[in-house]
Amino acid sequence: MVMNGKQHRQEFSVNFMDFIGAGQAASQIKLLLQKVGYDPLVIRRASIAAYELEMNLVIHGGGGALSVVIKPDKIELLAEDDGPGIADLDLAMQEGYSTAPLSVREMGFGAGMGLPNVKKNTDVIEMKSEVGKGTWIKAVIFTKNEV
Amino acid sequence: MKQYYHSVRLVKDLCKGCTNCIKRCPTEAIRVRDGKARIIEELCVDCGECIRICPNRAKIAVEDGLDKLKEYKFNIALPAPSFYGQFDARYSLEDILSALLLLGFDDVFEVALAAEGVTLATQKYLNAGAGGVRPVISQACPAVMGLIQVRFPLLLQNIAPIESPMNMAAKIAKTRASKRTGLNMDDIGAFFITPCPGKITSVRQPPGDNEIFVDGALSIASVYGMVLAALNKIKAGQGPKHKPVQCASGAGIGWGRSGGEVKALNMGTMLAVDGIHNVISVLEQVEKGEMDDIDYLECLACTGGCIGGSLTVKNPFLARVKLNQMSQKGSGPVREDFIKEIGPLVEQGYFGLRGKIQPRKVEPLDCDLATAIVKADQLEKVLEQLPGLDCSSCGCPNCRALAEDIVRGLALETDCIFKLRKRVEILAEEVLELAKKVPPAMGHRHYHKSTQEEE
Numbered sequence: 001m002v003m004n005g006k007q008h009r010q011e012f013s014v015n016f017m018d019f020i021g022a023g024q025a026a027s028q029i030k031l032l033l034q035k036v037g038y039d040p041l042v043i044r045r046a047s048i049a050a051y052e053l054e055m056n057l058v059i060h061g062g063g064g065a066l067s068v069v070i071k072p073d074k075i076e077l078l079a080e081d082d083g084p085g086i087a088d089l090d091l092a093m094q095e096g097y098s099t100a101p102l103s104v105r106e107m108g109f110g111a112g113m114g115l116p117n118v119k120k121n122t123d124v125i126e127m128k129s130e131v132g133k134g135t136w137i138k139a140v141i142f143t144k145n146e147v
Numbered sequence: 148m149k150q151y152y153h154s155v156r157l158v159k160d161l162c163k164g165c166t167n168c169i170k171r172c173p174t175e176a177i178r179v180r181d182g183k184a185r186i187i188e189e190l191c192v193d194c195g196e197c198i199r200i201c202p203n204r205a206k207i208a209v210e211d212g213l214d215k216l217k218e219y220k221f222n223i224a225l226p227a228p229s230f231y232g233q234f235d236a237r238y239s240l241e242d243i244l245s246a247l248l249l250l251g252f253d254d255v256f257e258v259a260l261a262a263e264g265v266t267l268a269t270q271k272y273l274n275a276g277a278g279g280v281r282p283v284i285s286q287a288c289p290a291v292m293g294l295i296q297v298r299f300p301l302l303l304q305n306i307a308p309i310e311s312p313m314n315m316a317a318k319i320a321k322t323r324a325s326k327r328t329g330l331n332m333d334d335i336g337a338f339f340i341t342p343c344p345g346k347i348t349s350v351r352q353p354p355g356d357n358e359i360f361v362d363g364a365l366s367i368a369s370v371y372g373m374v375l376a377a378l379n380k381i382k383a384g385q386g387p388k389h390k391p392v393q394c395a396s397g398a399g400i401g402w403g404r405s406g407g408e409v410k411a412l413n414m415g416t417m418l419a420v421d422g423i424h425n426v427i428s429v430l431e432q433v434e435k436g437e438m439d440d441i442d443y444l445e446c447l448a449c450t451g452g453c454i455g456g457s458l459t460v461k462n463p464f465l466a467r468v469k470l471n472q473m474s475q476k477g478s479g480p481v482r483e484d485f486i487k488e489i490g491p492l493v494e495q496g497y498f499g500l501r502g503k504i505q506p507r508k509v510e511p512l513d514c515d516l517a518t519a520i521v522k523a524d525q526l527e528k529v530l531e532q533l534p535g536l537d538c539s540s541c542g543c544p545n546c547r548a549l550a551e552d553i554v555r556g557l558a559l560e561t562d563c564i565f566k567l568r569k570r571v572e573i574l575a576e577e578v579l580e581l582a583k584k585v586p587p588a589m590g591h592r593h594y595h596k597s598t599q600e601e602e
Contacts, residue, residue, distance in 0.1 A: 006517045008524040027431065035526075035551070036519045037511025040300045044434070051435055072517045143516075 007071045008036075014054055016063035025066045026051035029077075036070060038143055045121040046075050046141050052118045053079040053137060059109045060084070060100055061135060077122070077139045085131040092127075093119060151188045151507075154208045154347035155195060159183055161205035166539035168197035168206060173423045174297055178552070179542035189507055192293030193348040194423050194448045195457030208344035208458055211363035213370075216251055219336030219362070221328055223320045224252040225313065228259040228395075228403030229342040229453035230367055231473055232466035238378050240393040240473065246377035247340070248387040250370060255391045256320035258339070259399030260482065262312035264319075264489045266398065266411045268498035269307055273414060273442060282418070282433060282441040283307050285408055289345035290448035291426055292354045292504065299430050300506035305444075308500040310357070312402065313339050313346060315498060317360035319489075339364045342403075342456030343449065355502035366458035394481040401474035404467050405452030408445045410474075415442030421455070423448040512554060522554045529553050534565045 010032065012025035030047040038046075050066065057064045057079055064081030086092045095116045100109060115137075119125050122139040129135040164182035169175075176190035177197060184197075184205070198206040216222045224247040234243055244255045269283075277283045284305045286292065295302050310318075317337035324335050339361050341347055347364040380386065401407030405421035418441050420429045426446045432438050449455035454470060455463035478486075489497070512526070513519040530550040537545040541562040543552055552558035561567045 006520050008520050008527070010527060023435075026435075032523060034509075035512050036523050037514075037516060040506070044301050048435065070520055070523065072520060 007069055009067060009069045011065055011067040012054075014057040014061075014063055014066050016058065016061075018058060018063070022055060022058045023051060025054050029066075029068045032068065033070070033075065038075070042075070042141060042143050046077065049118045049121045049139050049141070050077055052114045052121075053077055053139065055109075056114050056137075057081055057083075059104055059107075060114075064134075073143055074123075075141045075143060077137075077141075079137045079139075080134070082134040085133055085135055086127075086129040087131050089127050089129060151191070152348060152352040153186065153188065153191050153193055154210065154344040154351070155186065155191060155193050155198065156207055156209050157184055157186065158205045158207055161203045163203050163205075164542075165202070166542075166544075167200045167202060169542070169544045170539055171196050171200045172544065173427060174294065175544045175548055177544070179539075189509060190297055192290050192297060192448075193343075193345045194290035194293070195344045196423065198344065198457040208347055208366060210341075210347050210366050210369060210458075211338065213251060213365070215363050216336060216338070220334040221254070221324055221330055222252045222336045222338065223254045223256055223317075223324060224248075224250070224338055224340060225256055225258050225316045225320065225361065226340045227313070227342050227346075227367070227453060228257075228262065228400050228407070228470070229456060229459060229466070230340050230403075231259075231400055232403055232454045232470040233367060233371065233459065233461045234374075234378065234469075236469070236472075238382075240476075241390055242378055242381050242386075243374075244391045244393055245381055245386050246374045248391065249377035249380060250373055252338070254320070254324060256316050256323075256337075257393070257395045257399070258312045258316040259395035259402060260485060261316035261319060261399075262402045262408075263395065263399040263411070263482070263486065264315055264493065264498060265309055265312050266408070267486070267489070267493045268309045269412055269443075270414060271493055272307060272309060273412075277307075277442075280305050281439050282444040284433075285443070285445045286311060286500065287402070287408060287445070288447045289349040289354070290343070290423065291446045292349075293345070293507075294423065294426065294448070295430070296354070296504065296507040297509055298427070299434060302430060302433060303504050303506060305433065306504060310498050310500050311349070312399075313349075314353070314357070314360055317362075321360055336362045338362060340367055340370060341365065342367050342453045342459045344458060345448065353502075355500060355504040357500060357502040367456070368458045368460055371460045392481050394479065394485060396478040396482050397474035397476040400476065401470065403453050404470045405447050406445070407452065407470075407474065409443060412443060416440060417443045417445070419445040419447075421447045421452050422450040512551070525554045526550050529560065532560070532566070533563055536565075538564075540564045 014025055029050045033043045033046055054066050061081030062083035067078040069076040091097050092115050118139050123142045124140040126138040162183045164179050168184050169177040174190045174192055176187045177184050247255050286307050286309055321332050321335045321337055325332050341364045350361045350364045353359045398411040401410055406419040409417040409419045420426050451463035451467055454466035511519050512522040530547055533546040535546050541549050543549040549558055
């Protein structure tokens with residue numbers, strides 16, 4: 001792995017239940033990655049993951065911050081919130097499992113595809129969560145074609 | 148070296164350097180430099196938005212003239228379906244086609260008829276599963292093709308690998324004319340009567356470097372006056388000896404307005420989008436995978452579809468009423484024969500797009516990834532210092548674009564009039580301060596203690 005001090009970080013604040021603004025952070029992240037000139041496939045994976053993380057903040061996390069850190073060898077996405085937290089992280093990673101309360105499911109969300117979709121489109125995913133405190137998720141996409 | 152051909156051009160003398168076009172351009176492909184609008188070649192998709200918005204009529208489409216007909220022994224006019232929507236109801240479809248013969252063409256072949264063949268080929272492609280791709284995106288609009296090449300390279304695989312009605316019309320018409328007249332294909336000219344600059348460009352530079360059978364393009368606007376005169380002649384009984392037979396059914400003619408293509412296709416879940424900014428927002432959804440339940444997507448850059456093209460004459464909403472009426476037209480015997488004839492050709496892949504449409508290489512901030520990241524960082528810092536008014540006085544469409552041009556080394560921070568004013572203010576303050584300073588020999592201030600003592 002090439003260690004390089006060159007990196008750029010951008011943070012976007014995401015508001016709880018703001019469905020009009022939802023998706024804007026992911027769109028801007030995609031635009032940034034295109035300007036920098038990453039491989040289109042890398043951009044697609046990062047955009048999808050960013051969008052899922054952003055929607056998680058809008059719907060489940062009570063709002064929070066979505067950040068992107070770009071480096072020559074990898075793209076890191078960080079989602080942080082002070083929301084309800086996830087009790088069982090392993091379960092949350094399973095397709096179809098959702099901790100979303102009934103109120104959220106009634107809106108048609110909480111199908112349990114969000115985090116598995118993030119996992120599917122990224123190379124490394126790290127999570128920390130505490131019930132009642134919040135959730136911290138870091139998803140990494142390597143930019144070289146070695147997986 | 149010019150890598151891209153564009154029909155959309157600037158008439159320098161007419162350009163006042165205003166900012167209307169740079170703000171309207173969907174790919175941010177225009178900058179005002181030295182008082183004139185300059186088009187960035189790799190980003191321009193020839194959509195014609197700037198032609199529409201320019202108050203000084205400084206943006207034009209370079210097209211072919213009727214003079215070019217002299218280069219061929221036999222000339223065929225290929226009217227776009229939108230062409231039919233430009234004229235009053237008192238003129239029949241046959242009158243409209245006859246008028247083109249009076250302009251000097253030897254024959255007319257309706258692009259609307261070829262469109263019906265394209266519909267058959269598209270149905271076949273969708274029935275065969277479309278290679279598992281969803282949604283399949285129509286190839287009909289050249290500006291949308293350019294947009295996908297520039298901004299959505301990953302969606303190139305969604306484009307239906309089928310030829311455009313225009314090119315198929317030229318291929319079929321020239322092949323038929325060659326058989327009938329005994330002339331070589333090269334001696335036969337096929338001219339598209341186009342509603343938009345995008346099609347002119349795709350005649351010169353077809354996407355995917357496919358073989359193009361069209362020899363030139365004339366805009367609806369440029370032939371409009373002559374066609375009106377010809378229509379009056381026809382009404383006065385001075386029409387051509389042999390009237391062309393109008394064959395296309397309402398399904399093909401309907402392609403001229405938005406929703407027409409999917410109406411003709413009529414299978415699965417379909418969606419029609421028009422207006423380039425709407426197309427962009429829908430393609431963004433496709434990219435996110437939010438449209439996987441749509442089978443077919445018709446995307447047209449102009450509002451209302453081709454009748455809204457920047458080189459049409461009639462108000463697009465009035466033209467739509469006309470086209471709606473015409474699209475009620477049923478099938479006739481000639482059209483039935485045509486469908487029977489091309490059915491087997493469709494099976495043989497006659498309508499298939501041979502070349503692959505490649506993405507356009509849009510320049511990143513730097514060719515070196517690490518340097519590009521550093522520049523991305525600088526970009527945000529520069530942007531923070533700009534006023535964020537997006538006034539465009541600097542010649543860029545918005546503050547972000549200026550920040551980008553600055554880190555690319557193409558613009559200066561003082562191109563921003565607010566930054567420049569601030570600099571002038573600082574300078575003025577300095578000048579004022581200096582002006583107040585008086586030499587010790589004349590003034591009373593700033594004496595050294597030692598000199599005071601001497602006094």
